Amino acid sequence: DQQVKQNSPSLSVQEGRISILNCDYTNSMFDYFLWYKKYPAEGPTFLISISSIKDKNEDGRFTVFLNKSAKHLSLHIVPSQPGDSAVYFCAAIEGAQKLVFGQGTRLTINP
Amino acid sequence: NAGVTQTPKFRVLKTGQSMTLLCAQDMNHEYMYWYRQDPGMGLRLIHYSVGEGTTAKGEVPDGYNVSRLKKQNFLLGLESAAPSQTSVYFCASSPGTPEAFFGQGTRLTVV
Numbered sequence: 001d002q003q004v005k006q007n008s009p010s011l012s013v014q015e016g017r018i019s020i021l022n023c024d025y026t027n028s029m030f031d032y033f034l035w036y037k038k039y040p041a042e043g044p045t046f047l048i049s050i051s052s053i054k055d056k057n058e059d060g061r062f063t064v065f066l067n068k069s070a071k072h073l074s075l076h077i078v079p080s081q082p083g084d085s086a087v088y089f090c091a092a093i094e095g096a097q098k099l100v101f102g103q104g105t106r107l108t109i110n111p
Numbered sequence: 112n113a114g115v116t117q118t119p120k121f122r123v124l125k126t127g128q129s130m131t132l133l134c135a136q137d138m139n140h141e142y143m144y145w146y147r148q149d150p151g152m153g154l155r156l157i158h159y160s161v162g163e164g165t166t167a168k169g170e171v172p173d174g175y176n177v178s179r180l181k182k183q184n185f186l187l188g189l190e191s192a193a194p195s196q197t198s199v200y201f202c203a204s205s206p207g208t209p210e211a212f213f214g215q216g217t218r219l220t221v222v
Binding site for chain 1: 115142144146151152153154155156159161169170201203205207209210211212213214215216
């Protein structure tokens with residue numbers, strides 16, 4: 001049973017526009033939500049996180065929104081740049097520090 | 112600072128062979144994890160450790176064993192490799208905060 005779901009396998013966005021990546025979860029006990037970015041042949045790297053007691057966290061061009069009632073979070077990238085092209089994983093954590101990942105969304109930024 | 116280092120980076124095994132994947136971290140982190148990444152499945156937790164001498168099962172532990180004899184090392188063993196274990200394996204470590212740091216991965220092919 002997939003507790004964290006990213007229903008869009010891929011997303012293509014024009015350079016300079018906003019990229020919105022979505023994630024849904026089923027476990028209401030998750031404490032933190034994170035986004036990881038992954039380039040080919042590299043390990044995932046941490047991008048941004050949000051506590052379950054907040055509804056928004058911003059870091060430069062990246063903003064994560066959390067809607068607990070809908071069990072939904074999203075990552076906004078504004079403006080999108082070619083270097084943002086990567087696979088983005090949504091992840092959630094509960095208590096024992098076990099990260100549960102979504103399937104990933106491949107973001108392509110077109111010039 | 113090397114961070115999280117995985118050895119080897121690539122390996123081809125024949126069905127039934129055994130091997131050990133080594134993960135080493137130099138950040139003095141308590142928590143360590145082994146994940147596997149398969150297309151369309153995201154990253155799935157195999158085993159994890161919350162400290163030296165401890166191990167616990169994750170989401171997909173069957174066919175794997177682990178050991179954490181030293182705090183900085185986390186070994187993943189395959190006793191009798193099967194084609195279904197063809198995957199990219201990632202090790203990660205964490206100081207106990209939600210953010211985890213990943214190695215570059217080991218691409219394993221079982222033929």
